[in-house]
Amino acid sequence: MKKLLYHFDTDPIPSVFDSVVAYDGGADHVTQLGGVNEENCGGLVEGAIYTRAPKDKKNTAIFVGGSDLFAGQKLFQLVHDQFFQNFRVSVMLDSNGCNTTSAAGVALLSKATNLQGKTAVVLAGTGPVGQRAAVLLAISGAKVRLTSRKQSRSVEACDEMHERFGVEMTPMQASDDDSIQTAMDGAHVVFGAAKAGIQLLNAKQWQDHPTLELIADVGTSQVLGFEGIDVMDKNTERNGKIVFGGIGIGALKLKLHRACIAKLFESNDIALDAELIYKIAQDMA
Numbered sequence: 517m518k519k520l521l522y523h524f525d526t527d528p529i530p531s532v533f534d535s536v537v538a539y540d541g542g543a544d545h546v547t548q549l550g551g552v553n554e555e556n557c558g559g560l561v562e563g564a565i566y567t568r569a570p571k572d573k574k575n576t577a578i579f580v581g582g583s584d585l586f587a588g589q590k591l592f593q594l595v596h597d598q599f600f601q602n603f604r605v606s607v608m609l610d611s612n613g614c615n616t617t618s619a620a621g622v623a624l625l626s627k628a629t630n631l632q633g634k635t636a637v638v639l640a641g642t643g644p645v646g647q648r649a650a651v652l653l654a655i656s657g658a659k660v661r662l663t664s665r666k667q668s669r670s671v672e673a674c675d676e677m678h679e680r681f682g683v684e685m686t687p688m689q690a691s692d693d694d695s696i697q698t699a700m701d702g703a704h705v706v707f708g709a710a711k712a713g714i715q716l717l718n719a720k721q722w723q724d725h726p727t728l729e730l731i732a733d734v735g736t737s738q739v740l741g742f743e744g745i746d747v748m749d750k751n752t753e754r755n756g757k758i759v760f761g762g763i764g765i766g767a768l769k770l771k772l773h774r775a776c777i778a779k780l781f782e783s784n785d786i787a788l789d790a791e792l793i794y795k796i797a798q799d800m801a
């Protein structure tokens with residue numbers, strides 16, 4: 517029986533990246549649908565849950581993606597709301613790679629050091645990857661600060677993550693040298709999650725930092741989040757700090773993403789969101 521993956525994307529045009537990884541993760545056929553929302557998802561979910569016999573339902577799965585994490589979270593919930601008894605299939609949420617990228621990054625950090633009690637700063641943490649990285653750092657026992665160029669956006673992100681995961685995080689504005697320095701004061705861990713191509717800290721800001729121990733940057737473009745690191749860094753010591761760059765993290769992210777797709781087809785009742793994806797990442801890191 518063919519393994520069918522239905523990719524519900526909240527953006528109008530579904531992601532090519534997610535389609536390639538879906539095939540590499542073991543799907544025999546991927547159907548990508550764009551613009552999926554609360555109005556049109558009902559019939560799509562019915563098509564997935566009513567078509568195969570109970571023992572065969574594990575061969576159908578749903579992947580929720582897109583660039584808007586709030587829309588993705590809502591859709592992931594709406595899909596589950598339609599399930600009843602054994603009329604269900606496995607579902608994964610990974611809007612913009614939010615769960616797989618953050619889980620890979622935080623799993624590598626937590627392998628490098630015990631995060632319990634550390635102060636961790638997620639710079640530019642309001643995007644999908646940053647929000648989930650902040651959650652996973654908090655779940656790992658770190659005291660988390662999440663920054664934005666605008667205080668209102670950092671507050672909104674922390675509130676949303678508190679509502680979904682019950683974690684406490686401190687929202688902070690970091691928009692110029694002074695506010696960045698305040699956000700970084702006493703920090704042990706910094707996780708850069710800015711839009712591609714944005715430098716968050718110059719070399720001096722992290723190299724001379726007195727308490728900083730660990731740096732993770734998910735950026736993979738020519739300009740990286742932290743001046744003077746390398747995109748390939750993986751557990752690399754630089755100026756007394758342990759550094760992970762975007763490809764150093766991305767290699768695990770890709771392996772993890774494929775492993776999660778494969779897992780969807782193991783049974784028809786798996787819900788892959790941040791917590792479970794992080795557990796899988798910890799086993800793989």
Ligand SMILES: NC(=O)c1ccc[n+]([C@@H]2O[C@H](COP(=O)([O-])OP(=O)(O)OC[C@H]3O[C@@H](n4cnc5c(N)ncnc54)[C@H](OP(=O)(O)O)[C@@H]3O)[C@@H](O)[C@H]2O)c1
Pocket residue numbers: 612613617640641642643644645646663664665666669670709710711712713714734735736762763765766767769
């Ligand atoms: N390594 C990998 O395997 C991998 C996989 C997936 C994604 N990524 C990378 O992960 C990063 C985060 O992805 P995402 O989708 O979460 O990002 P995003 O939503 O595009 O951007 C994250 C945040 O960056 C901030 N930002 C935007 N322009 C800025 C500027 N000019 N200066 C400072 N901050 C700015 C914004 O925060 P505020 O407006 O609140 O300040 C925004 O919410 C991206 O660089 C992406 O390429 C890497």
